[in-house]
Amino acid sequence: MKKNIVIVDDHELVAKGVSQFFTNHPDFEVISIINDALEAADKLPIIKPDIALLDLDMPRLNGLELLEKVHKLLPDTHFVILTMHVDKNTVKKAMDQGAMGYVSKNADENDFITCVEKVATGQKYFSQDAMQALLNNSSTIGKSNVAKLSALTAREIEVLKLVAEGLSNKEISEELFIAVRTVETHRKTIMEKLQVNKVASLVRIAVQEGLV
Structure with missing residues (x-):
């Protein structure tokens, strides 16, 4: 149907x-x-x-x-x-x-x-x-980071926002109705695309871009 x-x-x-x-x-x-x-x-x-x-x-x-x-x-x-x-x-x-x-x-x-x-x-x-x-905020981070963020998918932006809000992988999976393993994969991909290796760095970028 x-x-x-x-x-x-x-x-x-x-x-x-x-x-x-x-x-x-x-x-x-x-x-x-x-x-x-x-x-x-x-x-x-x-x-x-x-x-x-x-x-x-x-x-x-x-x-x-x-x-x-x-x-x-x-x-x-x-x-x-x-x-x-x-x-x-x-x-x-x-x-x-x-x-x-x-x-x-x-x-x-x-x-x-x-x-x-x-x-x-x-x-x-x-x-x-x-x-x-959504990602544009020239007063906060450099153009290179804006370019990296624009490479994220809508779902990855969503996961990034929830990570920055302090939700655990399990809580994110429940919020988005996806598997915990899928959340883990998204987090790994996000960190690779943004070229960071710490959650604190993800939070900082999310805050700077006004996602939270």
């Missing part, structure tokens, strides 16, 4: 364009396009979609406000923010409010499809410009 998608975007042409990406996809089907966020706040808890793509910039209620309203009502729905604007604070806020994905509307079709495919399996996905915005 195909997983269903609802798109919430006040720009109908944009919403229809995104919908077209999934026309022939074997695993997903767009079942509704909602052009008003307040209307979506009422309808989403009834529809209970597998995935909801939320435009960030909408009148009356923006995507983050909508996410805040419905996230707890829809524990089985995975949310993705769509936007023309990508900045560090907004990306972080979306993560904190439970968004599983964050994709710039400038992204290509493959980026949208990859995001939905990843999110559908419980993974987080951020388009390259969103990831770069």
